[in-house]
Amino acid sequence: xxxxxxALDSAVRSQSKPTIxxxxxxxxxxxxxxxxxxxxxxxxxxxxxxxxxxxxxxxSETISTLPLTLYERQSDGSRKPASGHPLYSVLKTQPxxxxxxxxxxxxxxxxxxxxxxGYTQIKRQxxxxxxxxxxxxxxxxxxxAEHDELLYRYTDRSxxxxxxxxxxxxxxxxxxxDGRIGLSPxxxxxxxxxxxxxxxxxxxxxxxxxxxxxVAFKVDRVLNKxxxxxxxxxxxxxxxxxxxxxxxxxxxxxxxETIGINPADAQLLESRNFSVESICRWFRVPGWMIGxxxxxxxxxxxxxxxxxxxxxxxxxxxxxxxxxQAMNKSLLSPAERTKYYIEFNIEGLLRADSSARAxxxxxxxxxxxxxxxxxxxxxxLPKFGGVAGQLTVQKQNVPIDEAGTDQKIIxxxx
Numbered sequence: 537x538x539x540x541x542x543a544l545d546s547a548v549r550s551q552s553k554p555t556i557x558x559x560x561x562x563x564x565x566x567x568x569x570x571x572x573x574x575x576x577x578x579x580x581x582x583x584x585x586x587x588x589x590x591x592x593x594x595x596s597e598t599i600s601t602l603p604l605t606l607y608e609r610q611s612d613g614s615r616k617p618a619s620g621h622p623l624y625s626v627l628k629t630q631p632x633x634x635x636x637x638x639x640x641x642x643x644x645x646x647x648x649x650x651x652x653x654g655y656t657q658i659k660r661q662x663x664x665x666x667x668x669x670x671x672x673x674x675x676x677x678x679x680x681a682e683h684d685e686l687l688y689r690y691t692d693r694s695x696x697x698x699x700x701x702x703x704x705x706x707x708x709x710x711x712x713x714d715g716r717i718g719l720s721p722x723x724x725x726x727x728x729x730x731x732x733x734x735x736x737x738x739x740x741x742x743x744x745x746x747x748x749x750x751v752a753f754k755v756d757r758v759l760n761k762x763x764x765x766x767x768x769x770x771x772x773x774x775x776x777x778x779x780x781x782x783x784x785x786x787x788x789x790x791x792x793e794t795i796g797i798n799p800a801d802a803q804l805l806e807s808r809n810f811s812v813e814s815i816c817r818w819f820r821v822p823g824w825m826i827g828x829x830x831x832x833x834x835x836x837x838x839x840x841x842x843x844x845x846x847x848x849x850x851x852x853x854x855x856x857x858x859x860x861q862a863m864n865k866s867l868l869s870p871a872e873r874t875k876y877y878i879e880f881n882i883e884g885l886l887r888a889d890s891s892a893r894a895x896x897x898x899x900x901x902x903x904x905x906x907x908x909x910x911x912x913x914x915x916x917l918p919k920f921g922g923v924a925g926q927l928t929v930q931k932q933n934v935p936i937d938e939a940g941t942d943q944k945i946i947x948x949x950x
Contacts, residue, residue: 575729577725579651579722587815590826592646592649592650594825594826596641596649597642598852599852599856599859599880600640604641604880605627605628606618606876608875618876623868623876626665631668631669647672647673651721652709652710652718652721653720654706655708656670656706657706658703685701685702686702688700688701688702688707706867708858731811732815754791816828820847848885856882860878864877903929904929905927906927908925908928912924
């Protein structure tokens with residue numbers, strides 16, 4: 537038997553005219569997805585979890601700081617930045633009037649991580665891309681048109697609706713079952729995030745009560761309604777004294793008993809740690825990278841280095857390739873794609889590590905892959921000229937009496 541959403545989606549696709557599907561601005565974006573823990577999970581509530589905030593921020597900020605460049609293929613198989621192409625400056629510095637390249641890429645990646653889809657309006661002039669306007673995914677509705685084409689209906693802050701064709705839209709779909717529309721991690725991970733919310737609420741309630749267990753008062757008689765009201769006021773005074781660390785006086789016939797489970801028996805800390813590990817698993821982020829060091833996670837030496845390589849390979853690279861291919865498809869014409877291509881420069885990650893950067897440059901120069909002038913250019917230094925612009929390799933295993941021969945000291949003036 538079909539679910540309501542499946543039946544609605546089938547009915548939508550059978551219509552001859554475009555009709556809004558459930559994939560878009562649906563009630564889930566407003567009410568959130570209900571988890572088995574009873575918590576309603578939405579993007580806004582999930583981001584209030586420190587682990588979700590940290591994972592999304594780590595990935596989006598890291599990718600946004602990588603140089604995104606339009607390259608031109610050369611006849612000799614090399615490449616160079618296509619600085620003369622109009623798209624070059626749009627990607628490199630300012631995609632639109634309101635954002636820098638970092639702001640735009642950061643918002644785009646965050647949308648992919650949280651909602652599974654990223655939308656950008658492409659503005660062109662004379663078939664040349666002039667700006668890329670980021671669009672909020674929660675205001676977007678997807679429409680199935682004829683020939684299985686997608687139309688995009690966007691509602692701005694004033695409530696006005698605009699319709700865009702697929703040629704006017706850069707739509708990047710994250711993990712998807714149909715290759716067209718990405719699945720929302722927040723919706724499908726509602727149970728994981730909802731459990732984390734419940735654990736946070738339980739912990740907050742425990743700390744709010746000063747780590748005191750719930751106390752019940754037993755009296756040796758049956759109270760009427762008026763007596764119960766008077767006793768409630770008395771009990772609140774006693775509870776307040778206990779939470780303040782004072783020793784209250786219990787009158788004759790009254791005894792206090794502890795009810796409920798204390799935090800240690802409830803394994804509250806273990807539950808919260810498990811929630812952090814589960815959230816890290818959803819975003820494929822090592823725990824130590826967001827400040828969590830669980831059991832079996834190292835903080836030192838080669839273990840961290842290997843986890844960093846794994847983070848680059850299995851977490852960042854899939855997102856980088858996904859964005860690159862979508863941009864090449866939507867921003868460049870078929871004719872342009874034979875000559876130009878868009879790519880992130882992952883070497884930008886080495887800029888924060890001077891030792892690794894120096895070691896990388898040394899190996900590339902000594903093996904004749906980079907010239908010294910190319911390295912100086914990467915470091916924003918002026919070219920030296922002369923031999924510094926030539927590829928060189930180290931001369932090894934020569935007779936000792938030949939060591940030092942055929943050497944010439946090169947000065948900058950030569």
